[in-house]
Amino acid sequence: MKKQPTKAQEMHEVEMIIGHILRIGVVVSAVVITLGLLMLLIQGNGGYANGAQPTGFAAIFSGLLQFKPYAVIMLGLFLLILTPTLRVAVSIYAFAVERDRLYVWITTVVLIILVVASIIGYLGK
Numbered sequence: 001m002k003k004q005p006t007k008a009q010e011m012h013e014v015e016m017i018i019g020h021i022l023r024i025g026v027v028v029s030a031v032v033i034t035l036g037l038l039m040l041l042i043q044g045n046g047g048y049a050n051g052a053q054p055t056g057f058a059a060i061f062s063g064l065l066q067f068k069p070y071a072v073i074m075l076g077l078f079l080l081i082l083t084p085t086l087r088v089a090v091s092i093y094a095f096a097v098e099r100d101r102l103y104v105w106i107t108t109v110v111l112i113i114l115v116v117a118s119i120i121g122y123l124g125k
Contacts (some may be wrong), residue, residue, distance in 0.1 A: 007098065014094040018087055025083030029076045036072030046070035056122070085114050 040046060046053065047068025054060045054071045060078070063071025088111045095103040 010097055011094065014090070014097060018090050018094065021090060022083060022087055025079065025086065029080035029083065031076075032079060033073055033076030036069045036074075036076060039067065039072055040069035043069055081118075085111070085118070088114060 047063060047066065048054070048070055054063045054068070054074050060071050060074050064075060088107060092104055092107045092111065095107055
């Protein structure tokens with residue numbers, strides 16, 4: 001008969017998942033940024049006019065389809081910014097597993113603040 005994991009074992013697993021998310025997010029973003037820098041060195045330019053770079057999701061996606069180095073670098077930076085936000089979202093789950101309602105609410109408020117600030121920053125360009 002299989003034993004049920006204890007709450008401490010479950011929390012350890014969740015903490016390990018959070019650690020993996022942070023590591024994977026940083027490594028993936030570093031690889032994407034490095035790829036963009038290599039493309040920049042090979043192509044000799046960023047793919048945009050002087051002083052211009054993609055700042056919106058549509059511009060980044062369009063630039064990616066055209067293999068523009070600055071768009072690849074911006075994607076890497078976006079992934080790097082997204083990593084801690086994803087960590088906060090996973091933390092909500094971790095606190096829910098612990099049945100710690102106070103921290104679920106606090107972490108949810110933090111996630112909402114992060115998302116709203118990102119949207120305001122995006123719209124404020």
